[in-house]
Amino acid sequence: MPRSSKPETVLEKSHTDDASADLAETRAAATLVRGIRVLEAFRSSDNGPLANKEVAERTGLPKATVSRLIHALADMGYVAIDPKSGGYSLAPGVLSFAHIFLSRLDVRLQIRPLMQRLSAPPGATLLLAVRDRFQMTTVEAMESDPGFQLRAWVGASVPIALTASGHAYLAGLLPTTRTLLLQKMSTQHADGWRGINKNIDRSLRSVAANGYCFEQGEWKRHVSEVAVPVVLDANRDNVLSFVCGGPPKVLPEKKLEEMGLEMVDCARELERFFKREL
Secondary structure (H helix, E strand, O other), X not given: OOXXXXXXXXXXXXXXHHHHHHHHHHHHHHHHHHHHHHHHOOOOOOOOOEOHHHHHHHHOOOHHHHHHHHHHHHHOOOEEEOOOOOOEEEOHHHHHHHHHHHHOOHHHHHHHHHHHHOOOOOOOEEEEEEEEOOEEEEEEEEEOOOOOOOOOOOOOEEEOXXXXXXXXXXXXXXXXXXXHHHHHHHHXXXXXXXXXXXXXXXXXXXXXXXXXXXXXXXXXXXOEEEEEEEXXXXXOOOEEEEEEEEOOOOOOHHHHHHHHHHHHHHHHHHHHHHHHHO
């Protein structure tokens, strides 16, 4: 009497179902990544809504894919579609993520009174920044002169490789972690990496000797800044940058050094507070 083939059929069906499920999950993950790329296409420097073609160029996605994703994001409240031009812009829904993230940053509450007691001159801006890939993003800011535009609003970003903010962050990392990040950044700034790396080395030596580093117009001619790393855990996984920036006439080298020393004291106070909380 021939053996039944049902067990093999069931087994084969199970493998087929698993493969289909894996494929569906892979496609869903790819769609999610593309949706995030669309959201990242919007910039603070945009003068108005973006056309489908602009989003497609910035993301490298086909126009039809962009249109499909935009409408899905609009349904979720993350993108707004202009009824007249048909252009796209971010919608208030994206703020919910920022609110959740910022509300969990207890360090913002602790650093604000420290910012207030510093002798920052009129026209200077104090800020706290965290790493976001190859950039430092502001999570708290205090401006003594709102008329000076330092891109210091919460959510604004500056490059790690080119700023005192980024160099202070690098100085706060473990050497092995820093080396890996520098290797990755070197591919992002391949053309001018030799000069950039020289400036980073100078900043690392300054932090080691003084606790702070500063830049005078290297990133932007009209901006001088001094920065201090804030290390909130023993493993150096949670490193932030405490920064003071402003026009060179407001922050000459002597004032940068004075602010740096004051900010080092504040950073150490923050670190002691959070180590007690652990």
